[in-house]
Amino acid sequence: MTSPSDPLAARFAGKVILITGATSGIGAAIARRCLAEGASVVCADHAEDAAVNLVEELGSRALAVRCDVTDGRSMERVLDTVRGRFGRLDGLVHNAAAPSLDGTVVDLSEEQWRRELDVSLTGAFLAAKFALPLMISGGGGSVVLIASQFAHVATGKAVAYCAAKAGLVHLAKAMAVDHAGEGIRVNSLSPGAVATPRLLQRWPDLEAADRQLGPAHLLGRIAQPDEIATATAFLLSADASFVTGTDLLVDGGYAVR
């Protein structure tokens, strides 16, 4: 945890950062990290109770906003709230993802395919569509799209997830081209397996997930959420002032081989 005497403590002082899918796992870790470094954080999630609980834990610089990232009107309302409350936005992290859906192109339903792409990819489009004007009016900012190691290497029975995450990596590059002149940096970040509630959809506990998934990573283990949060904070911060249009793999070496 960053202590008040830590030189990083003020890295986001006076900054406002919006995080989608912020109430669980990686998103909540990013919220905690940004707050610890001085930011005001807007936690946007469709899990309302979890958002309120998180904000009660995080304190007065955190704001919970209920949203559905697949719905443009919902995201527009989120940004209206951010504008009204803070009048500025310096960082956007699109982290929301639908629950894991297993399937090949043959057995995944059309509805499941659309849901995955809607939350990951259309969600990124809508969050950026309504966030960028506020960021640009304040002189610029940083956008981070949370992708996956499966944007780089494929895995079985996850066609929609692999396609959506690869799409996010290239969406970040395309947005970086369009908005560099307006002071906006856009990058994606690709985690390897991370110990979050998401893994409990497939494994009985995180230790079992680590035993099964850890060896596929060069470092021999899965990540803790804060290891993804610190890398995200780097991309959000002025420390990454010359970094745009790239993907940061934070995957413990998963995609090397």
Ligand SMILES: NC(=O)c1ccc[n+]([C@@H]2O[C@H](COP(=O)([O-])OP(=O)(O)OC[C@H]3O[C@@H](n4cnc5c(N)ncnc54)[C@H](O)[C@@H]3O)[C@@H](O)[C@H]2O)c1
């Ligand atoms: N955990 C991993 O092993 C891992 C690995 C690589 C990439 N990732 C990516 O990291 C991100 C976070 O993963 P996590 O493990 O913390 O996931 P998680 O499932 O714990 O959290 C996802 C969050 O997104 C929210 N969400 C889902 N649909 C939404 C919608 N329509 N509108 C608003 N919010 C919505 C959920 O309520 C939840 O808070 C995801 O994009 C995931 O694909 C995770």
